[in-house]
Amino acid sequence: MTxxxxxxxxxxxxxxxxxxxxxxxxxxxxxYESDESLLALAVGxxxxxxxxxxxxxxxxxxxSLTNSMIISPDRSFVGQIAARPxxxxxxxxxxxxxxxxxxxxxxxxxxxxxGTLAFxxxxxxxxxxxxxxxxxxxxxxxxxxxDGDFYTELYQRPTVAGPTLAWSFVVxxxxxxxYGDFAILNNSAQSVDVxxxxxDYTTNSSALVQAIPTTLLATAAVAVAAQRDYQIRASVDGMxxxxxxxxxxxVNPQTLGPIYTTLRTSDDAL
Amino acid sequence: MATAANLxxxxxQAFGLVSTKWSASTLKAAMTTFKTALxxxxxxxxxxxxxxxxxxxxxxxxxxxxxxxDPTRCSYITLNQACxxxxxxxxxAENARTSTPQRITTAQATAVLAAFNAAW
Numbered sequence: 001m002t003x004x005x006x007x008x009x010x011x012x013x014x015x016x017x018x019x020x021x022x023x024x025x026x027x028x029x030x031x032y033e034s035d036e037s038l039l040a041l042a043v044g045x046x047x048x049x050x051x052x053x054x055x056x057x058x059x060x061x062x063x064s065l066t067n068s069m070i071i072s073p074d075r076s077f078v079g080q081i082a083a084r085p086x087x088x089x090x091x092x093x094x095x096x097x098x099x100x101x102x103x104x105x106x107x108x109x110x111x112x113x114x115g116t117l118a119f120x121x122x123x124x125x126x127x128x129x130x131x132x133x134x135x136x137x138x139x140x141x142x143x144x145x146x147d148g149d150f151y152t153e154l155y156q157r158p159t160v161a162g163p164t165l166a167w168s169f170v171v172x173x174x175x176x177x178x179y180g181d182f183a184i185l186n187n188s189a190q191s192v193d194v195x196x197x198x199x200d201y202t203t204n205s206s207a208l209v210q211a212i213p214t215t216l217l218a219t220a221a222v223a224v225a226a227q228r229d230y231q232i233r234a235s236v237d238g239m240x241x242x243x244x245x246x247x248x249x250x251v252n253p254q255t256l257g258p259i260y261t262t263l264r265t266s267d268d269a270l
Numbered sequence: 271m272a273t274a275a276n277l278x279x280x281x282x283q284a285f286g287l288v289s290t291k292w293s294a295s296t297l298k299a300a301m302t303t304f305k306t307a308l309x310x311x312x313x314x315x316x317x318x319x320x321x322x323x324x325x326x327x328x329x330x331x332x333x334x335x336x337x338x339x340d341p342t343r344c345s346y347i348t349l350n351q352a353c354x355x356x357x358x359x360x361x362x363a364e365n366a367r368t369s370t371p372q373r374i375t376t377a378q379a380t381a382v383l384a385a386f387n388a389a390w
Contacts, residue, residue, distance in 0.1 A: 003322055003366075003373060026369065028281070029362030031325045033318070055329055066332040091305070091331035092324075093314045099325050101358070109278060202285065 002026035008034035012135060019133040021100060022046060024126045028106045034098040034133055037083045042076035042143035044130030050145070050176025050267075051103035052131055057084040057096035065090055070103045071131075073176060073267055076141040100131055104175050104241060105201035110210045112169050112197060112244050119166035121156045127173040148177065148265035153187075153258045155247045165193070167248045168256065174198070174243045178269040180232035181262070182245070186222045188257030191250040195219045196230055198240035214238060221250065234269050272390040277364035277379065280386045284357040287390040292349050295341030300389045301334045301352060307385035308359075311378055319373035323366045323382075326359040360386060 003026060008019040021032050022044060041054055051072045058067035066089060071077055084096030106127050114120050134141075150172045158166035174180065186192050196217035202210060216237055217230045232243070243263060249256045272287050274280035291300040305327070312324035333351050337344055360382070366372065367379035 003369065004318060005322075007318070027361045027365035029323075029326070029358040029360065029365060031322060031329075031358075031362060033321060033325055055332070061332075063335040064328075064332040066328055068329075068332065089328050089331065091334070092309060092327040093312065093316075094321070094324060094328055095315050097325070099328060101329070105354070105357075109282060 002030075005032050008036040008133065012036050017134065017136045019135070020044060021129065021131045021133075024128050025102065025106055028102070028108070030129065031099055031101040033100070035083050035085050036133075036135065038081045038098060038133035039136060040076065040078045040134040040138045040141050041071055041081065042132050042141040043071055043073050043145065044132045044143070045146045046128055047130035047145055048127040048148070048173035048175055049102050049104050049129050052129065053101045053103040054081070055099040055101075056081045057087055057089065063090065071143075073143050073145050076143045078138060078140060098133070100129075102127075102129060106173075106241070107201045107210060110171065110199070110201065112167070112171075112246060113213060114167050114246075116166045119158050120169060121158050121166075122169045122171065123156055124171045125150060125173060127175070145267050148173075148263075150263040150265075152261050155256055155259060157256050165248050165250070167246045170245045171199075172243045172245065172263055174240045174265060176239065177265040177267060178234040178239070179266040180243060181264045182217075182230045182232065182243075183227065183262050184222060184245075184247075185227045185260040186224055188249070188259055189224065190252070190257075191221055191223050192256070192259060193219050193246075193248045193250060194222050194228055195246040197244040197246070198232065198237060199242050199244055201241050211241070213244075214240065216243075219246075272387045274383065274387060277360045277367070277383055277386075280383060281357045281360035281364070283390070284360065285353045288353045288356055289349060291390065292341070292344060292352075297341060297344060297349070297352065298334070298337045298339060301330070301337055304356070304385055304389035305330050305334050307388060308382065311381045311385065319366070322373050323359065323362045323378075326355065326362055330355050330359065356386070356390070
């Protein structure tokens, strides 16, 4: 979906009781709008992002007349937020609307640290933003997110000729999650190395350090038909914006075969 | 003055350049310069497509008003908000320029980059 976004007014015209913005992020700079007033706001069940910024017209705020809040799976907002399309925001040429944007960073320019940076391949699971705005009074909203379930059997093979041991990385959103269950089974014809990082993005991605990395599983060999597991616990490992799964073939990365991988994530601290 | 060659590069320089202005106690002036230049690029409400970038002006104006005139009173939280705002509007403009169909014109995206380089 991304853009054009669904207009909240269409939901109202169709007699809907809520407006749902359920979209993959088009970029780290996404911002969406509702031109309809809302009676409650909550993070939706399918959201990868856990913290969402809401900005709205508020006459009581000096100068900018703009107020904001952050909603999360732990904190929805129940109460009227008037869109006020009749009122211009001062200092801009824009009129009143409820604005929705990620309060967490996402950087598709991120490259995991490695000694073979120029030859690695990096794939991103694009974060999904899911927000629900209600047009009717609700006594309370408990915006529990669904568990996440990333699964792959295939890692993109490094295609540029280079060192044998180039990495294939997959970056999976992990915003606000408190538990992750990682498992990898090597069903290829060669031994593979695997590593697992937790990262927090920075806005300083031109520098050598584009994110704060935490090693969850240091580079470890997984023999043919062997398996590795790791449980990510917020109380032990911390909380991260994303989990980086790295795999490389020990013989030839260009013949990397099926490698079954799952990463199940949950908001519950198991 | 920044010399980013494109908007992703500008976004990636956001933290460094914004915090340099903060250290030099010129964050308020730079934010105001950036805001004024952006408003000239997006002077009106525009279409929903254009607002996928210009809505950031509302956030930027709010951050600008939050930055105290006395630079020693500017908090880390406000600094962080300013960094993220610059990072995000640069990415928004780049995505709007490169999407199909384009949501803002190439000239508007180029002007956002020029505004970034002039302010930061």
